């Protein structure tokens with residue numbers, strides 16, 4: 001287990017927020033991340049507060065891609081109650 005700072009991206013509907021400098025424990029074999037209780041709590045409160053723009057430390061521009069042109073078959077939107085096994 002290694003202690004390090006990580007970042008994460010959190011989607012809220014169509015909005016994306018990035019949180020960085022998160023103290024985390026990272027598993028050396030599977031890279032899974034674990035947060036201490038106070039860190040999880042701080043993240044939860046930040047999300048609850050709706051990621052206030054005034055608190056943002058910086059902003060980045062992110063390119064957005066679509067797979068539509070790279071898929072050979074057109075995407076089929078399944079009805080919501082369709083069960084895919």
Ligand SMILES: [Zn+2]
Pocket residue numbers: 027028029030031032
């Ligand atoms: Zn592990």
